[in-house]
Every structure is written in C-alpha cells, then in structure tokens.
Amino acid sequence: MNTQQHLGTALITGASSGIGAVYADRLAREGYDLILVARRGDRLRTLAQALTTRWGRSVETVTADLTQAADLAKVEQVLKTDASITMLVNNAGVAATTPLLQSDVAYMEQMMMLNVNAATRLALAAAPAFVARRHGTIINIASIVALAPELLNGVYAGSKAFVLAFSQSLQNELAGKGVHVQAVLPGATDTELWQAPGTKPEHLPPSSIVMTAEDMVDAALAGLQQGETVTIPSLPNVADWQAFEQARTALRPNLSASKPAARYGVGH
Numbered sequence: 550m551n552t553q554q555h556l557g558t559a560l561i562t563g564a565s566s567g568i569g570a571v572y573a574d575r576l577a578r579e580g581y582d583l584i585l586v587a588r589r590g591d592r593l594r595t596l597a598q599a600l601t602t603r604w605g606r607s608v609e610t611v612t613a614d615l616t617q618a619a620d621l622a623k624v625e626q627v628l629k630t631d632a633s634i635t636m637l638v639n640n641a642g643v644a645a646t647t648p649l650l651q652s653d654v655a656y657m658e659q660m661m662m663l664n665v666n667a668a669t670r671l672a673l674a675a676a677p678a679f680v681a682r683r684h685g686t687i688i689n690i691a692s693i694v695a696l697a698p699e700l701l702n703g704v705y706a707g708s709k710a711f712v713l714a715f716s717q718s719l720q721n722e723l724a725g726k727g728v729h730v731q732a733v734l735p736g737a738t739d740t741e742l743w744q745a746p747g748t749k750p751e752h753l754p755p756s757s758i759v760m761t762a763e764d765m766v767d768a769a770l771a772g773l774q775q776g777e778t779v780t781i782p783s784l785p786n787v788a789d790w791q792a793f794e795q796a797r798t799a800l801r802p803n804l805s806a807s808k809p810a811a812r813y814g815v816g817h
Contacts, residue, residue, distance in 0.1 A: 554580035563640040568740060569587065577606045583607070611627065616667065635685055636685065689733070690733050716730050731779075
C-alpha cells in the first residue's frame with residue numbers, strides 16, 4: 550500500500566522495538582518516509598523491510614549507539630544536512646526501577662547520557678534546520694515520573710523531568726517560527742523495559758495501569774494533531790493538567806526577589 554500523501558521524513562530514535570517501532574508504523578501510514586535509528590541493526594533492517602512492504606514508504610536505517618560520541622555525531626549530521634526531514638522523534642532512552650541506593654552508578658551515568666545528552670543534542674541539531682525552513686516537529690518522549698518522581702528511580706525521574714522542562718522551554722523559544730515541540734508523558738507502557746535484566750517482580754506495575762505501546766502512540770499522535778505541547782495519554786481530563794500549569798506559572802512572580810521571604814525571618 551502506498552499512501553498518496555507525503556509529509557517529508559521522520560527520524561525516529563530507539564526505533565527497533567516498542568514505542569519507537571509503533572511510531573515508525575503509524576508515521577509511515579500517515580505519509581512519512583522514515584529514518585530509523587537504534588543500536589540493533591538486524592532488528593532495524595527487519596522492521597524497515599516490513600514497513601516498506603506494508604506502506605510503500607522509503608525507509609532508511611542508521612545503526613547507532615547514542616551514548617557513543619561518534620555515533621551521536623553521525624545522527625546529528627543527518628539531521629543537519631537532510632532537508633527532507635520534517636520530524637524528529639526523540640524516543641531512545643533507558644529506565645531504572647531499582648532504588649537509587651541499590652543502583653549501579655555506571656548505569657546511571659549511561660542513562661543520563663542517553664535520556665538527557667543525546668535527546669538534547671539531537672533536538673538542537675534538528676531545530677535550526679526546521680526554523681530555517683519554518684516547518685518541523687520535535688517529539689520528545691518523557692514520562693509521567695517527570696511529574697511524580699517518587700514513583701521510580703530518582704535519576705530516571707530526573708532525566709525525564711529534564712526532557713519535560715527542555716521541551717516546554719524549546720517550544721516557548723520556537724513559538725512563531727514554524728516548529729512545534731511536543732513532550733509525551735507515558736505512564737507504564739507494555740514494552741521490553743519491564744523484561745530488562747534486574748527488574749524484580751515487586752517493581753512490575755499492576756496490569757491495570759499498563760497501556761499498550763500502540764494505544765500510547767495513537768493517543769500521543771492525536772495530542773499532536775490537537776496542538777498539545779504536553780501530552781499525557783492516560784490523563785482523562787485535560788483541565789487537570791491546565792490547572793497544574795496555572796498553579797506553576799502563578800508561582801513565577803515570587804520565585805526571585807532581592808530579599809528572602811518574610812516567613813524565614815532573615816534579611817528584614
């Protein structure tokens with residue numbers, strides 16, 4: 550099947566399975582050609598062949614470990630030079646379910662390299678080209694732990710809080726320049742994360758709160774179509790998010806002052 554619509558090329562990281570693979574399928578169906586990025590080249594090639602057969606789109610693959618400087622630079626260069634790219638899906642990331650005091654510091658560092666450093670550099674590689682063409686979309690996959698950091702490992706929650714804040718700031722900066730930035734905050738999603746080595750049964754979420762990757766991505770893309778900057782696929786009432794944002798922004802006038810607040814009893 551070959552869709553009649555052509556929307557440019559979407560570059561998707563972490564595309565070999567789970568959320569990234571679903572994004573690849575849905576975007577190809579919508580009319581995007583694809584550049585799929587992941588560490589597992591064999592899986593990428595299998596997925597690319599299946600998507601080309603199913604949707605008739607051009608699908609390229611880039612085997613890259615985004616925690617490695619040379620591989621990250623290779624993907625940055627693609628974003629900077631391929632003028633067909635109209636969308637970046639910053640999906641590559643890893644998680645941690647173990648408590649911080651039981652965590653391996655080397656794994657925590659690798660998680661920050663992927664979740665924070667790679668996502669930032671790829672967004673900043675894509676943004677100038679999108680602004681120059683006055684057209685482009687950046688989707689950053691965060692997590693609900695950005696809003697509820699007590700639920701899982703603190704470094705993981707911190708990395709996703711960064712993704713949320715970065716996305717909101719970037720959208721504010723690029724407003725009016727033809728670029729839309731969306732942060733997606735999934736809850737527990739049925740992916741390989743929960744089969745990772747070291748994940749203990751007590752860390753597994755109850756099935757009643759686990760969404761399929763297909764439903765999660767479909768909701769996220771619906772949110773994108775509705776112009777959302779922040780999409781929380783499981784949140785029933787958008788007014789709850791709007792109230793949260795209003796409360797946050799109401800703090801802004803009092804977040805910086807020349808003297809401490811009177812309640813501390815100093816500097817007055």
